[in-house]
Amino acid sequence: MNPQAQVTTLKIDDREISAHADQTILDVAIENGIEIPTLCHLEGLSEVGACRLCLVEIQGTPKLQPACVTRVREGMEVVTHSERLQKYRRFILELFFTERNHICSVCVANGNCELQDMATTLGMDHVHYPYLYPNVPVDASHDLFGLDQNRCILCTRCVRVCAEIEGAHTWDVRGHGIDSRVFTDFNEPWGESVTCTSCGKCVNVCPTGALFKKGKSVGEMSRKIDFLPYLKKMREEMK
Amino acid sequence: MRSEKISPPSEDKRWKIVDTTMRRKGYVPSALIEALHSTQEAFGYLDESALRYISASLRVPPSKVYGVATFYHFFTLRPQGKHTCVVCTGTACYIKGASALLQTLDKNFDIKPGETTSDGEISVLTARCLGSCSLAPAAVFDGHVAGNLEPQTLMEQIARLKE
Amino acid sequence: MTREELDAIGEKELAASQQVKHRLNVCLAAGCMSLQSDAVLASLQKNIKERGLEHECHVKGVGCLGLCKAGPLVAVEPNGVMYQHVTANEANEILEALDAEPLAQLALEPALPFFNRQTKISLENSGVIDPERIEEYIAQGGYAALAQVLNELTPAQVVEQVTRSGLRGRGGAGYPTGLKWSTVVKAQGAQTRESVQKYVICNADEGDPGAFMDRSMLESDPHRILEGMAIAAYAVGANQGYIYVRAEYPLAIKRLKIAIRQAERAGVLGSAIFASPFNFHVELRMGAGAFVCGEETALIASIEGGRGLPRIRPPYPAEYGLWGKPTLINNVETYALVPSIIRNGSEWFANIGTEKSKGTKVFALAGAVQNTGLVEVPMGITLREIIFDIGGGIPDGKKFKAVQTGGPSGGCVPKQFLDKAVDYETLTQLGTIMGSGGMIVMDETSCMVDVARYFMEFCMTESCGKCVPCRVGTVQMYNLLTKITQGEATLDDLALLEELCDLVRNTSLCGLGQAAPNPVLSTLRYFREEYVAHIQDKKCPAGVCKL
Ligand SMILES: Cc1cc2nc3c(=O)[nH]c(=O)nc-3n(C[C@H](O)[C@H](O)[C@H](O)COP(=O)(O)O)c2cc1C
Ligand code: SF4
Ligand code: FES
């Protein structure tokens, strides 16, 4: 049977909800107006489940599960907001803030940043872990855009949009662990990239001020991401 | 199948080995790690021309090749010294004094793991476990394992390398 | 190859070896090799030739004899003498003593508990056969289980046997092997079974930094792993296998390559195996030094040629594995046990061990213990028996402090639990895990905070970097542990450390991050006073940390 036709009923935060069997918990939650925090997820891109903010509790499952990749099951009981989850989400967010140098007051994306918004949403008013203060560079070699590693949270949205939608695979992640960095081609300056089409998709999907349009000053950067679900659909039609 | 022939970065005969590896795998993109292994084995490290050649031959995007080459500890993008000394820092060796060995190297040659002496003679590397834990602490000198090392015997082994 | 041909090879080989009066087995596994056992072998060969003893005395290289600390080891058959610390110069004397009394100064005491207390199944051929000759494996009954399976059993019956044996995965988590196999069988519907491409993978990445069981098995008895994989492939309906082996194990790689070639030539791997319709090909894939690639989904990503990043499970590899196809992935030792289970029956295996942990387990005994080396013991044996009876206790008159199992994902067990049984559940209750078999003994000169810091550094450097709790959390924990070992921490830092342990354990994506806090948690559980001593008294009780 086509899974789309299969209707499943489940409970999210004590609400009875019906869904299609191939949907993720996040899809269903969004459809029903239940907000689950996310950073690495972006409608139209593949899921990686890396930011861990969308973790939810599922009855009978000892481990927390990411809502963005976990499929619904018949009779599933999901808790998306609990004291424990809120605490973990706040702590995870704090870890993001300690990892690089996020100084909002001088950032082009100030006021237009998903990381900043998330801090507000989760009520994170201070960071109680030590900052790591890495020494990371800014790459301003591209004519139109810039990359500020100080703001990167390694969500890999840029990597995915470039590979999956633009088809260029200009971006990837090098190194591993705490030394992971997004980069282009053979790690030469972005401006020298042979594969980059300067389409700007990566800049548009970046949740923070890590990828930015040149010539903007503090707080001026804005993005558009509505093209994504649309393009994804069109690409699927073509295949 | 591949239409155009991509030629290796240089006339160096060792590219034949790399070519053979890739050909045997039918130039599929998934042969990337094997191609990197084969290149490093032939040349001792992966330089940019090698990465470009592999990228073009297997038709793997440049950033993917570079991302993979830098993900794995085993691959190195810099040339190594004439000799290598790989000190095991696995658990057994650690509790039996691997750090004292590394300190000895630092004190005598001013090099830390991953570095090469300024004269290009010796590179010091670390390994997670050589599988010779019963001889802890152990190290590999140019491919030859020696166990039960102490700072003094370590220096003797190094001296022997240079001979 | 037919069953009869197989038997003929075995009989011929046995007859040939029985014709000679003396057989000398020189260990050529990694431990003894690094003590120049190859020179011992060469010297023995040369001396035998010079003396014209070729017809009554055979000498050959074998796999690991177990007692690695006493290497190079030479075993003399059939009289059962074992010589330790042999040098090339002593070849002559050894040959002279063949028909006389064993050389007292070199011979190990007979009937050492180190050998007597072991139960060898996966290691039964280690140190007995020449791993580079398939005939010797066959002479020990090798490939008979595969022949039997192909000729007499249906795939379902094989799965049934394995399930009934109670075998659990030896790679660390102890997942029931039969259950995993049947999941792969069922993947994508039983009716279409034949048409669905499936894969079998052997996890030989052996990541625990202080463990060498898998290495030794691959070096000492590679055909056993191939046979186990072939049986598994038949059971789950796969025709292609991969062995993912660490690049740091060149000898194991070399022997596996030889073994695969020999097996293909003999017709026990390849097409129409044992004249049945079953085909199975095996390829080697080299790892490249990433601990996380021992995690099954990362391993698969690595075989596919990419960065070794784990992905979220479910779907498990059994349903969605290599190239998206149903894939069985088991550890080296798990496969090594399979041929014996088939040959001797599942009841035989299930009779060894405890109720929930069946059979034997191989441990790599290292650290502050007399007899370092490789041991295979029945599950349920106590830690004390392993460390004191088999291991010979702590050297240099020092006192036992703790034993570490499970490597960077495990924990330290203190002396009050020495009489606890070694099985999956008990070890988990004690705050550690069975792990893959690393067992590091520590005496009073080891500082437990320093040990925790060591493992955290390991997890930090090995984190793949995909998910934030592990990528950043391990760095934060490592910094706090360093601060403690430097005498600069406060009790608030300790509280922060505990909070991070809880966070990283519960929110990380894969087993690496989820288990990274274990070494800290277990040392905090049993040695909290050492942490406090570093913090409040600015002292390292073991005298390791320089405060
Ligand atoms: C970080 C990490 C490292 C692992 N390393 C290994 C390893 O080196 N060898 C191994 O067999 N299993 C390892 N595993 C377990 C594998 O993911 C997998 O469970 C195992 O290979 C399954 O085989 P088994 O059922 O026979 O144990 C590791 C798991 C994790 C999370
Ligand atoms: S837990 Fe660590 S190793 Fe596992 S996915 Fe996350 S960052 Fe990678
Ligand atoms: S949105 Fe699910 S893990 Fe990031």
Ligand code: FES
């Ligand atoms: S820990 Fe050093 S060889 Fe295993």
